[in-house]
Amino acid sequence: MQSEEWKFTAKDIAEKPDLFMSGHRACAGCAPATVMRLIMKAIRGPTIVTHATGCMEVVSTIYPYTSWAVPWLHTAFENAAANASGIEAALKIMKKKGKIKHEHVDVIAIAGDGGTYDIGIQALSGAVERGHDFLFVLYDNEAYMNTGIQRSGGTPLGASTTTSPAGTVIPGKLEPKKPIADIMVAHEIPYVATASPYYWRDLITKVRKGLEVEGPAFLHVFAPCPRGWRSDPAKSIELSRLAVETCVFPLWEAVNGEYQLSTPSKVLALAPQKKKPVKEYVAVQGRFRHLLTPKFEKMLEEIQRITDMRWQKLLKKCGIA
Amino acid sequence: MVKEKAVLTGMHFMSGDIACAEGAIAAGCRFFAGYPITPATEIAEHIASRMPKIGGVYIQMEDEIASIAAVIGASYAGLKAMTATSGPGFSLMQENIGLAAMTEAPCVIVDVMRGGPSTGQPTLPGQQDVMQAKWGSHGDYEIIALSPCSVQEMFDLTIEAFNLSETYRVPAFVMADEVVAHMWEKLVIPPAEEIKIVNRKRANMPPEKYLPFMPDDDLVPPMACFGEGYRFHATGLTHNEYGYPRTQSSEVQTKLVQRLCEKIRKNADKIVRAEENMLEDAEVVVVAYGIVARAALSAVKKAREKGIKAGLLRPITLWPFPEKTLAKAAENAETIIVPEMNCGQLVREVERITKSSRVFHLAKLGEEPHSPMEIFDFIRRKHK
Numbered sequence: 001m002q003s004e005e006w007k008f009t010a011k012d013i014a015e016k017p018d019l020f021m022s023g024h025r026a027c028a029g030c031a032p033a034t035v036m037r038l039i040m041k042a043i044r045g046p047t048i049v050t051h052a053t054g055c056m057e058v059v060s061t062i063y064p065y066t067s068w069a070v071p072w073l074h075t076a077f078e079n080a081a082a083n084a085s086g087i088e089a090a091l092k093i094m095k096k097k098g099k100i101k102h103e104h105v106d107v108i109a110i111a112g113d114g115g116t117y118d119i120g121i122q123a124l125s126g127a128v129e130r131g132h133d134f135l136f137v138l139y140d141n142e143a144y145m146n147t148g149i150q151r152s153g154g155t156p157l158g159a160s161t162t163t164s165p166a167g168t169v170i171p172g173k174l175e176p177k178k179p180i181a182d183i184m185v186a187h188e189i190p191y192v193a194t195a196s197p198y199y200w201r202d203l204i205t206k207v208r209k210g211l212e213v214e215g216p217a218f219l220h221v222f223a224p225c226p227r228g229w230r231s232d233p234a235k236s237i238e239l240s241r242l243a244v245e246t247c248v249f250p251l252w253e254a255v256n257g258e259y260q261l262s263t264p265s266k267v268l269a270l271a272p273q274k275k276k277p278v279k280e281y282v283a284v285q286g287r288f289r290h291l292l293t294p295k296f297e298k299m300l301e302e303i304q305r306i307t308d309m310r311w312q313k314l315l316k317k318c319g320i321a
Numbered sequence: 322m323v324k325e326k327a328v329l330t331g332m333h334f335m336s337g338d339i340a341c342a343e344g345a346i347a348a349g350c351r352f353f354a355g356y357p358i359t360p361a362t363e364i365a366e367h368i369a370s371r372m373p374k375i376g377g378v379y380i381q382m383e384d385e386i387a388s389i390a391a392v393i394g395a396s397y398a399g400l401k402a403m404t405a406t407s408g409p410g411f412s413l414m415q416e417n418i419g420l421a422a423m424t425e426a427p428c429v430i431v432d433v434m435r436g437g438p439s440t441g442q443p444t445l446p447g448q449q450d451v452m453q454a455k456w457g458s459h460g461d462y463e464i465i466a467l468s469p470c471s472v473q474e475m476f477d478l479t480i481e482a483f484n485l486s487e488t489y490r491v492p493a494f495v496m497a498d499e500v501v502a503h504m505w506e507k508l509v510i511p512p513a514e515e516i517k518i519v520n521r522k523r524a525n526m527p528p529e530k531y532l533p534f535m536p537d538d539d540l541v542p543p544m545a546c547f548g549e550g551y552r553f554h555a556t557g558l559t560h561n562e563y564g565y566p567r568t569q570s571s572e573v574q575t576k577l578v579q580r581l582c583e584k585i586r587k588n589a590d591k592i593v594r595a596e597e598n599m600l601e602d603a604e605v606v607v608v609a610y611g612i613v614a615r616a617a618l619s620a621v622k623k624a625r626e627k628g629i630k631a632g633l634l635r636p637i638t639l640w641p642f643p644e645k646t647l648a649k650a651a652e653n654a655e656t657i658i659v660p661e662m663n664c665g666q667l668v669r670e671v672e673r674i675t676k677s678s679r680v681f682h683l684a685k686l687g688e689e690p691h692s693p694m695e696i697f698d699f700i701r702r703k704h705k
Contacts, residue, residue, distance in 0.1 A: 053440060074440070076409065076439065076440065077384075077409065078384060078413075114357075117383075118356075118382075118383035118384060119356070119383055119384035121383070144357045147357040147358065147359050147362045148357070148362060148366075150357040150362065150365070150366070150381065151381055153383065162362075162366040162369065162370075163357070163365055163366055163369040163379065163381050164369070164381075165369060165370045167370065167373070167374075168324060168374070169324065169373035169374055170373050
């Protein structure tokens with residue numbers, strides 16, 4: 001495919017038929033559903049989707065409907081990447097034997113943060129080590145929302161969930177978010193990127209790059225969940241912008257292990273005065289509400305410190321600063 | 322550190338899942354490792370909010386394999402430990418359940434059964450894991466499994482599970498179902514001093530005399546926990562009394578595995594519990610457990626009203642199964658009816674024990690449990 005074929009202008013996107021269709025049962029303000037739709041705007045031809053257990057699996061396939069206009073498989077919680085491995089390896093040998101005529105059939109594995117950071121990481125690590133040619137998309141809404149907001153390895157420091165409840169003893173989750181995308185870069189795979197739905201063109205472009213690259217690709221997509229984050233359903237996309245502007249969730253790509261900032265984050269690297277304080281992001285979410293009380297203000301400072309530390313590390317990896 | 326009472330003595334209105342969590346805490350459980358799964362999540366959620374206030378540990382693990390493995394570790398470190406899950410998680414735990422049986426680590430596993438196989442029906446009840454509880458891990462071993470039919474029993478039997486697990490050093494299961502777990506009912510929590518608590522038999526001999534897997538007469542070895550001054554070596558490999566692997570010895574394998582089975586089988590009379598309702602003269606014996614037993618009791622009463630001599634046997638311990646109670650009830654029975662929310666699991670045990678050709682299974686899948694009328698109609702149809 002040539003690069004001019006994927007300009008992904010608003011007009012192109014509007015004209016391209018949806019492969020993740022309306023009528024699903026996601027909550028009002030669900031960013032993951034927007035993310036699914038954007039992902040499916042990026043595909044280049046025959047595509048198979050395998051989907052770990054999670055919100056998006058459930059809400060998109062409520063009987064008797066499906067939102068998926070592509071072959072779609074629900075796996076167990078832990079093994080979307082292993083499942084994709086099997087699909088990809090089988091397609092490869094069938095293609096070799098001439099049983100499949102298509103130039104390429106893309107395989108996308110989709111999982112939430114639980115199915116990626118926690119229960120799914122063994123299958124994911126194994127699949128990319130074996131080098132299967134597939135794209136793994138992590139839609140990260142930062143907790144187990146499908147079972148009712150339990151903390152995951154992707155839940156940020158200080159967030160209150162039903163299994164890290166802020167109260168008289170603990171200030172929400174005691175551990176910072178696992179740097180999953182860096183862990184995937186450490187696997188030395190050809191393509192790793194982060195994306196956020198406010199920057200929709202950046203997101204779609206990255207999906208396409210992940211599909212076109214030979215070998216495994218990993219895309220970490222930030223996906224606000226108003227139910228779980230106790231945030232205004234009308235502000236989900238705004239939150240996905242604020243996370244980038246505060247450097248809570250910087251946007252970058254690592255192509256063959258070479259880190260480079262994507263434009264929205266690069267702007268902040270070049271003009272640090274534009275970087276917003278984490279408090280602006282935290283203040284509009286109920287899951288962090290306790291951090292605004294004097295009792296837990298130290299935790300808020302800690303979140304800012306970790307955010308800055310991770311941002312500085314990233315800048316170094318990108319050869320800036 | 323302790324900010325709340327562990328035993329919430331008094332009368333409550335609670336869900337089964339929350340009652341189960343309170344039962345665990347009342348039993349002395351201070352370690353819970355778990356992973357969210359419908360319909361057992363509320364147990365973890367409640368424990369997560371309670372443990373910090375009573376000086377206990379809640380850890381959310383990365384999956385169910387890790388959850389049960391952490392529970393085994395905590396049990397050996399010296400805490401009473403538990404995890405809670407549903408079918409898919411229960412399947413993932415099976416290898417480590419074998420490890421717990423083999424290393425004789427006391428632990429409690431709650432399985433809130435939903436419809437399976439695979440992801441199945443997360444929000445609907447099932448009784449499809451009862452055979453898996455008994456046979457799920459590879460190799461020969463015995464476990465104890467209890468079946469609660471009410472919110473009160475979610476509390477009581479969770480305590481019982483801890484007591485049995487500590488007594489016999491086996492994994493003990495609370496095999497609940499989605500209805501019992503999510504239903505809200507009255508729960509009475511007695512004063513702490515009235516709750517019977519059993520703690521594991523500790524090693525009290527001088528360290529040089531201690532053999533970690535040398536059983537007493539009851540076939541259960543006293544347990545030293547890590548750091549108590551006793552040399553300790555535990556392994557999932559076939560091991561002798563010292564805990565050392567003897568993987569080539571038929572003698573050691575036979576002795577160990579038979580003891581793992583016999584410590585439960587020979588003590589079965591002490592473990593087994595069943596509720597008997599109107600069985601003395603029963604011509605129709607209904608065998609039902611969990612939430613189904615409550616519909617079955619109504620059905621049996623209705624049958625009595627209509628002149629059918631029916632009775633209900635409710636196994637409270639599914640494993641070991643109340644064989645003697647059933648055999649006695651079946652002696653004079655003409656018809657035996659087993660309603661279950663599965664395609665026929667515990668009915669096989671009933672057939673095996675009664676050797677009756679008039680055992681009928683009433684399956685119910687994929688929706689509400691059996692209604693009393695459904696069971697009553699079945700009784701009337703089958704009993705002629």
